[in-house]
Amino acid sequence: MTTYLIKGASIVGAEPTDLLIRDGVVAAVGRDAAAPGAEVIDADGLIALPGLVDLHTHLREPGREDAETVMSGSRAAALGGYTAVCAMANTDPVADTAGVVEQVWRLGQAAGLVDVRPVGAVTVGLAGERLAELGAMATSAAAVRIFSDDGHCVSDPRLMRRALEYVKAFDGVIAQHAEEPRLTVGAQLHEGELSGRLGLAGWPAVAEEAIIARDALLAGHVGSRLHICHVSTAGSVEIIRGAKRAGIRITAEVTPHHLLLTDARAESYDPVFKVNPPLRTDTDVAALRAGLAEGVIDAVATDHAPHAVEDKECEWQYARPGMLGLETALSIVMSTKSLSWDGIAERMSRVPARIAGLDGHGRDPAPGVPANLTLVDPAATWVVEPAELASLSRNTPYAGMELPGRVMATFLAGRPTVLDGKATK
Numbered sequence: 182m183t184t185y186l187i188k189g190a191s192i193v194g195a196e197p198t199d200l201l202i203r204d205g206v207v208a209a210v211g212r213d214a215a216a217p218g219a220e221v222i223d224a225d226g227l228i229a230l231p232g233l234v235d236l237h238t239h240l241r242e243p244g245r246e247d248a249e250t251v252m253s254g255s256r257a258a259a260l261g262g263y264t265a266v267c268a269m270a271n272t273d274p275v276a277d278t279a280g281v282v283e284q285v286w287r288l289g290q291a292a293g294l295v296d297v298r299p300v301g302a303v304t305v306g307l308a309g310e311r312l313a314e315l316g317a318m319a320t321s322a323a324a325v326r327i328f329s330d331d332g333h334c335v336s337d338p339r340l341m342r343r344a345l346e347y348v349k350a351f352d353g354v355i356a357q358h359a360e361e362p363r364l365t366v367g368a369q370l371h372e373g374e375l376s377g378r379l380g381l382a383g384w385p386a387v388a389e390e391a392i393i394a395r396d397a398l399l400a401g402h403v404g405s406r407l408h409i410c411h412v413s414t415a416g417s418v419e420i421i422r423g424a425k426r427a428g429i430r431i432t433a434e435v436t437p438h439h440l441l442l443t444d445a446r447a448e449s450y451d452p453v454f455k456v457n458p459p460l461r462t463d464t465d466v467a468a469l470r471a472g473l474a475e476g477v478i479d480a481v482a483t484d485h486a487p488h489a490v491e492d493k494e495c496e497w498q499y500a501r502p503g504m505l506g507l508e509t510a511l512s513i514v515m516s517t518k519s520l521s522w523d524g525i526a527e528r529m530s531r532v533p534a535r536i537a538g539l540d541g542h543g544r545d546p547a548p549g550v551p552a553n554l555t556l557v558d559p560a561a562t563w564v565v566e567p568a569e570l571a572s573l574s575r576n577t578p579y580a581g582m583e584l585p586g587r588v589m590a591t592f593l594a595g596r597p598t599v600l601d602g603k604a605t606k
């Protein structure tokens with residue numbers, strides 16, 4: 182295994198130093214760190230962050246390998262500075278058995294660019310009727326800790342309660358896509374002035390907030406762990422704040438797109454802006470940014486949702502919801518200027534690693550720590566060219582935008598997955 186000497190990197194914004202990476206770990210930190218024969222990486226002006234951890238990635242394999250594969254999604258993740266991603270269960274077949282989660286986990290190992298941690302479905306086929314084999318997925322080689330029907334809400338409160346009770350035994354967590362389906366029938370975008378003007382069915386904030394409030398109470402009653410996917414409204418932030426104050430074991434994530442974009446984008450009628458939950462208002466964006474900085478929202482998660490051209494480049498009503506996220510997440514978060522480097526490390530690496538139970542990830546580079554880290558050039562800017570993304574899909578809402586911050590190198594267990602801004606495989 183090659184030894185690397187990273188010279189002049191600033192660890193999470195501290196004074197520049199050198200890092201020696203040997204045998205999969207950070208072997209030494211400091212200006213005197215030297216090793217004959219080491220490959221030297223000039224990191225002058227770069228920020229070293231613990232490798233980013235994504236709690237919400239759609240890799241589409243098995244089933245929609247035309248939109249993304251474990252390999253292409255892993256490459257996109259590494260280029261975005263990620264060393265671990267939690268792969269959502271809404272594949273075909275659904276990841277609702279030990280067999281499917283092990284298959285995804287093995288595909289991730291074989292790709293070797295990022296730690297792929299499969300999320301298991303809560304219910305069989307995501308149908309919301311019967312619990313999936315949660316225990317078998319937890320004890321499988323994939324060691325599943327996060328369970329989610331994401332794409333769908335576990336709307337039956339009795340089933341949700343039982344799932345929360347079940348995962349307590351192995352410190353699992355239920356990640357809820359909070360959407361009361363009876364309130365979002367036919368919904369196309371945020372319910373507000375614009376949906377009224379366009380004459381399209383709206384997705385009201387209360388459809389999200391009602392489920393979060395209900396599930397927080399259930400999680401508190403059961404004493405189990407609940408995680409809320411892609412929080413999108415100011416009201417949700419307040420409910421989560423209250424639940425945390427009450428001692429409920431609740432965590433939450435926000436996506437980069439909900440931190441930047443508003444429903445005004447829907448006016449263009451370009452389906453690239455169609456997503457679940459929908460883009461909301463300026464007030465929501467401000468509350469999400471503040472909630473994230475404060476820690477009421479624990480983590481940034483991409484909800485990377487690749488879709489094939491025919492599913493996205495069509496009439497708004499027929500387009501699938503979702504947008505790409507892995508390769509742009511860090512730059513988008515930087516562009517919002519709502520987090521310091523420590524805040525970015527906390528909300529994009531340390532805390533998501535803790536939520537997902539990933540011991541080897543989310544640790545600042547220090548002697549003895551597994552070498553899962555990323556080097557970012559804070560001064561560089563880049564223009565998003567959809568055709569140049571590593572994802573097999575093109576549905577980025579940031580096409581043509583100039584963004585700050587460029588991932589120059591990423592290391593997974595001491596091996597570079599990105600060098601000079603390019604994936605190593």
Ligand SMILES: NC(=O)N[C@@H](CC(=O)O)C(=O)O
Nearest residue numbers: 239331332456457486502503
């Ligand atoms: N976010 C989306 O709009 N789409 C996701 C599902 C989901 O995360 O809810 C997808 O799988 O495409």
Ligand SMILES: [Zn+2]
Nearest residue numbers: 331332358410
């Ligand atoms: Zn979702």
